[in-house]
Amino acid sequence: MKKIIVILFIGISISSFSQDNIKYSETIIVSDLEKHLIILASDSLEGRETGKPGQKMAADYIMNHFKNIGIPPYIKKSYYQKFKVKSGRHLCKCDDCDQNLVKKIFGNKNKIKGENVLGYIEGTDLKDELIIVTAHYDHLGKHDSLIFNGADDDASGTVAAIEIAEAFMIAKKEGQGPRRSLLVMAVSGEEKGLLGSKYYTDHPIYPLENTVANLNIDMIGRIGDFKDNPNYVYLIGADRLSQELHNISEQINKEYIGLELDYTFNEEDDPNRYYYRSDHYNFAKNNIPVIFYFNGIHEDYHKVTDTVEKIDFDKIQKITRLIFLTAWELANRDERIKLNKKEN
Ligand SMILES: [Zn+2]
Numbered sequence: 001m002k003k004i005i006v007i008l009f010i011g012i013s014i015s016s017f018s019q020d021n022i023k024y025s026e027t028i029i030v031s032d033l034e035k036h037l038i039i040l041a042s043d044s045l046e047g048r049e050t051g052k053p054g055q056k057m058a059a060d061y062i063m064n065h066f067k068n069i070g071i072p073p074y075i076k077k078s079y080y081q082k083f084k085v086k087s088g089r090h091l092c093k094c095d096d097c098d099q100n101l102v103k104k105i106f107g108n109k110n111k112i113k114g115e116n117v118l119g120y121i122e123g124t125d126l127k128d129e130l131i132i133v134t135a136h137y138d139h140l141g142k143h144d145s146l147i148f149n150g151a152d153d154d155a156s157g158t159v160a161a162i163e164i165a166e167a168f169m170i171a172k173k174e175g176q177g178p179r180r181s182l183l184v185m186a187v188s189g190e191e192k193g194l195l196g197s198k199y200y201t202d203h204p205i206y207p208l209e210n211t212v213a214n215l216n217i218d219m220i221g222r223i224g225d226f227k228d229n230p231n232y233v234y235l236i237g238a239d240r241l242s243q244e245l246h247n248i249s250e251q252i253n254k255e256y257i258g259l260e261l262d263y264t265f266n267e268e269d270d271p272n273r274y275y276y277r278s279d280h281y282n283f284a285k286n287n288i289p290v291i292f293y294f295n296g297i298h299e300d301y302h303k304v305t306d307t308v309e310k311i312d313f314d315k316i317q318k319i320t321r322l323i324f325l326t327a328w329e330l331a332n333r334d335e336r337i338k339l340n341k342k343e344n
Contacts, residue, residue: 025256082115085189101140130181131178134217160323183205190278213245221295240289243340248337259318
């Protein structure tokens with residue numbers, strides 16, 4: 001009985017005004033996701049290795065998309081947050097990484113130049129608070145004429161993020177812009193040690209204490225090793241800093257989407273430690289609640305066979321709509337989500 005009351009209470013606490021959130025979520029469609037992903041994961045971008053021409057081409061592509069959908073540059077003339085930092089430690093998500101490849105990517109100890117691409121959408125009455133959606137657009141590059149296209153890792157997350165930006169801009173043009181501000185940020189340097197997200201949290205464009213949450217998307221276009229149907233996504237981190245964030249995410253999914261939300265990798269003692277292995281961690285360590293959306297690793301992970309024709313675009317569409325609706329709720333509810341009370 002107690003349980004039922006709790007669920008009812010959560011149901012009531014979802015505050016999205018009207019049903020417009022659904023209308024805008026439905027602007028996120030397979031054909032758009034596919035159009036962008038085919039370009040980002042094409043051979044001409046040579047695997048988007050941070051610091052290489054292919055990564056710069058990807059950055060330009062994302063910037064042009066932001067421009068086309070009407071997002072102004074975030075500081076005067078630029079959409080880019082440029083950084084020049086030392087390569088970090090490769091945070092491979094699997095145990096049996098190809099060490100030769102890792103050496104090739106990290107053999108060079110020089111400083112690496114990358115850029116984050118920022119799509120900033122100003123809020124209305126609560127604009128001093130910010131929701132951040134991230135996905136890394138860099139990948140492993142081209143080595144000995146082998147191109148690592150990174151269609152799932154993480155062109156899939158990148159196209160999700162830029163389509164979420166577009167859905168919010170369509171809403172904004174119809175007078176339904178978000179109350180809180182929204183930053184959709186395509187980050188680079190992830191494969192070289194979460195460099196772009198670390199640079200951002202070290203040099204935020206917005207005070208971190210006003211940053212309400214980070215939704216990070218890294219690999220959502222494939223079926224992972226332990227699954228046999230596409231109707232799921234692993235969620236990691238949601239309840240660690242804010243139970244309220246977890247509850248909202250659950251409620252949105254139940255009400256509108258109906259994916260299986262799998263928390264296997266969210267266990268504190270999970271040996272994979274994914275919580276520490278993608279860009280959301282740089283936000284979490286600054287006490288900003290995060291959700292990491294992830295399909296799990298698969299046979300083509302970090303291989304030249306992570307290519308476009310294996311991508312399940314219906315799966316990307318469904319997960320992207322879930323993330324959009326979650327961001328919409330976070331941006332529009334009256335109260336910003338609360339942090340858990342610290343134990344001890
Ligand atoms: Zn990735």
